[in-house]
Amino acid sequence: MLNRKYHILLFAIIVATPLVVYLNSLANTFVYDDYLTITNNHFIREWRYLAALFSKKYAAVSNELTYRPIVTLSYFIDYALWQLRPAGYHFVNNIIHTVNVVLLYFLAHRLFGNRIVSLISCLMFSIHPVFSEAVNAISYREDLLSATFLLIAFIFFLKSSDKTACVRNLSAFYVVSLIAYFFALLSKEMAITFPLLAFAHDFIFKRKEIVSRQCAGMLPRSFYFLSGRFVTHYIGYIIISGIYLFLRFKVFKNPGEVIFYPEKSIFINALMMTKVVGYYLKLFFIPMPLNADYVVPVAYSVFDGAFIISLIVICCTMILVKKNCFSGKWVFAFTWFFVTMLPVLNIAPLLNIMAERYLYIPGIGFTLFAGLAFNKGFQCFYRRRHYFLSFVVIVCFLQMWGTIQRNGIWLNEFTFSTETIRRSPKSYRIYNGLGYFYYNNGLIDKAIQAFEGSIQAMPTHPKAHSNLGAAYSLKGMQDKAIEELQFAVRLREQYPEAHNNLGLLYKRKGMPDMAINEYVAALKTNPYYADAHNNLGSVYIDTGRYEEALSELEKALKIRSNFALAHYNMAVIYFKKGQVEDAYNKLLEAYKLDPGNADVHLSLGVVYKDHFHDTAKALFHIKESLRINPQHKQAEEMRKVIRELNP
Template identity: 30%
Template sequence: MKKTVYTVWRPYVLLVVLCFIAYANTLYNGFVYDDPSVISENPRVAHWQNFRFLFDQKYFKITGKGKETAFGEASYRPVATATYFIDAMLFNRKAWGSHLTNLIFHMVNACLLFLLTRMITGSQITALMTGILFSAHPVLTEAVNAIAFREDLLVVFFLLIALLCFVKRQSSNSPKRTFIIILMHSICLFLALFAKEMALAYPFLLGVLVLQQGISFRKNTDLLISGAMVYLFYIIVRFFMMTNPNEARLFFPGGTWLSNVYTMSTVFLEYFIQLFYPACLLADYQPTARRTLTDPMVIISLVTVSGLFISAFFYFIRKRSIISGGILFFFFALGSVSNITPIGNICAERYLYLPIIGLLWSICTFIFVTQKFVHSKRLYLICIVCIVTLALSRTITRNTDWKDSESLWNATIETEPKSYRAYSNLASLYFDRGEYRKSIKYYIGCLMLRRTPQNHYNLGNAYRRIDDFQRAVEEYQQAIAIDPTFPEIYNNLGLTLIEMKRYTEAEEALNKALYYGQPDEYVLENLGLLYDHKGEYETAIDYYKKAIQYNPKKASPYNMLAVLYVKNGEPEKGLGLFKEALQRFPSNVQLYKNTAVLYNQLGDKMNEIFYWEQAHKIAPDDKEIIQILIDYYRQTGNTEKTQKYLYKLYILTKESR
């Protein structure tokens, strides 16, 4: 009995171990690509009270960190989003926990694929080989590494179970068992559809399976009707009730449907290259839009792709072969991401997570059939082991590229030096880190690829952060030359000109910012700063008040106005405004600092130290605050507190080395 159990579970254990070997190093990876905006930097998925928004139009806002729908999911995929809530609950949004979830799904998918393949081919060897190649193939690294692309893992998980239910239905004679199978099939189909639209290809995939296995449609009427009802419900919800307004902004590459056909034929050829030679994997594919049939690349792609599809189709009709059926499965599975209706990314490795199943069926069946004609079985086995080993090693090394955003996009540029997204993401990454000189290098790279006002604006912002004001002004002016109605450029140009003491030009720029855009607290505050620098305090006070009135939830205008009151010889007004601001913004450390400074000017040491203490509670790692407290308590002879803050300063200094 023990031997039988061991024999049954041995293939599953092998696949689980192989998946773990292939992807164990992903557990050390962070959040990359879309993960930060969708998960790690999106506080909405960490709170269960937001779970209800999965079922209304707010879904497109809660699935991203920004205020606009452009920052969230492009389409309605609540099942995938629900798993992010579960991750947040189980792992407190730690990256290793989310990667572990993806790894477990990949392991289970490999086992389910083995089981399904064995059922439809009747061959343990073919099934095991299919599962092994699926476990280790490098082209699947994007789907497993990127948490925000978990929908590909989920759609395969649920569709494999649905297909298993369909196959099991054929041998079910018990009404009760049949009912459970049909119910489970419907539930899995429902969850697959709401995980990702690729599940729309299921009827075609099922059709290939039914014809290949010689299954009667009539015998499965009940199951097919229940599935059709699930589809109808999904279509109503997805295309009529839960549409993303941003979908209307998408367009075909080249601008026409015909150019889309030409372009997508080259994309399909790219997929075949990556499947059979995954040496140059990319996180960002930007296929060239193909507009004419005379393009040599279009001719090669159309002949290759259409020839393969037509040959497989007619051979399948005649022979019902699993080899030709697997090829058809591959093409049908790619159907929903073939840009039939415009989608955001027309080429991505993650799209192959479902289609690769069909191709693996074809390849592994071909290997199993041809091995009978090979004289040296040992040599044949060695070749297969070498292929799996190479695939496994490529997968493991590719995972290291996904360690963090910096390594991913640098690896992308090494493979594809013209990747605009890679340059843009690295520039933003370094800018957010405060590494402005590095960000300048990549913003220049962005401009070399695309000369847009946004890129000039971003480069100007980076120059301004390193106090290279002249170059910042030049970049802002180049941005304005391209788009003279961009209000944010005028605002930052005005702020830079204030730093350069070119007040007349700054006033002109800030007034244009008001003219081309809605009045906002940033422009109004900067106008206040301008007149503050010019010494026109009353005008500055008016603009600071307008900024507060426009947005009372922003702390900096209160701070600037209170400081200005003090400069204008009205310290009591300034103190009153500081206290009012602290009631509104009790965690704003700068307000506490400025209030302490004001009390120092007023000679009120007790209140001054009170506010420094409060500032320290909010910013316990601020060495400047700690040093002020050390100096005060040393002067007043308070040895206990002096030693307390000296020790804190020592620890912080030691940690920073």
């Protein structure tokens, strides 16, 4: 009974700790890349698009840079449950992180057979501030999900190597491990290091067994690894890796994924990544200052001060590992850390060469080390264990406080952006995000200032130029807007949003042919861009090309069935063709989807007045149109009609 209560208490501590530490994150809103992957992503709102997860249009409609269908699937489920209520998305992230904490406990216990080491590892994983970015950022959920499946895969890999289990169970464990590994890859490509982890585990923990076989005159060690474990275990993971790489780089490769090394130099990249690794190690021991967007200064020489310091930190760490490797357990903990970090060392160029979220999976190795270090420290300082435990408790409370404080930074786009810019004044991405926040909240002057700050930090940032053009447009500065958008498409030819915005401006300036060219360019890059189809249809209406317009609007509605503006534009076509009943039905659909559209109300008012002769409904809709937009270009005519219809 006591043992059962102990296990219940242990499990309660493991589960409750991450939930409590990240409780205040439930008040956070959508920030940063969440706008792309969730709030402005209509793709996740309809289950009929689920099949697109396994088609070549995945990159165009998901807003993911690489193929991560498991993550996108989770957003489908999220939207079905919470729509656009951010608390639900944050709750899911917290649950996934808690599941990972529990899985880490099982992994640590299976590796080390020590509950205290396992518990400390879990607690460190729960509270360390360096993991807060991965948990708080909804659009970085790939790190959480990949870690979940990677941990499951490794636990079942260990179970499949257990000689005490029956053969049938071993086969089942192995299959589960393979499936989990594949799901880990489909969540994020960082999981590709799993075969190396499996090999490292066998080499570290089974070396004595291998040596004894060799000494007994049996197969040599190399042959044992290559022909024994390779055939029975590793080959499956290698095949899964090959399938994934084929899907990732051949079938579902994103054509927009063109990234280069810093300064297009492998040497400079090596110098910079040495600095990054050194800083990563420092963050685990001293997790401050933390930042959502690191701007790593370019290093051109081995005499760069930050490079030298980082190299010293890395060398000291390696020496510490070598001097204090009391058993293979310590070696494996550090092996996990360094091996899983390989995919984010910019060997294959990354968009961001440094990010705290990259440490979520490698950090598992660090937490295993922390658990071992606590156990060793407790033994060494047993006589002064009260002091030792007090020190550990203080460290844990500082870690918890740091994480809780860090959660608050992600409260909303303003708190997130201003704090990040304070730490990284040259962060052009965050300036752009802050500008987007101001833009959406109608603070156009501040948005322009933020976009200009982004351009000042990175003059060749196409998104900032495109967004600045959109802001100029709202200020009525059409020529400057066109200039910025043209510069954006020169920087990135395949930029559908910039082409679409240019089309809108050319349409306003009475240049339909140029507008059509821009919309066609946008659709050439992204054929699933509903806004561009709708806008192209609108230009075709203006030029009397009704059949072509109808075709484009049907495409827009096929992509996004709840697109109110496309329904309205189809109503306009039916009006012009004299099909009033069809126009009325489309207006009702538009009204149902967007009851705040003044043009829809005005059109409905006209239909009720002239076609159905329903004075009451005509008055209601015309008044609503005037209330919604008192500055409407037909405002005077509406007031005149209202006076005529009023008894």
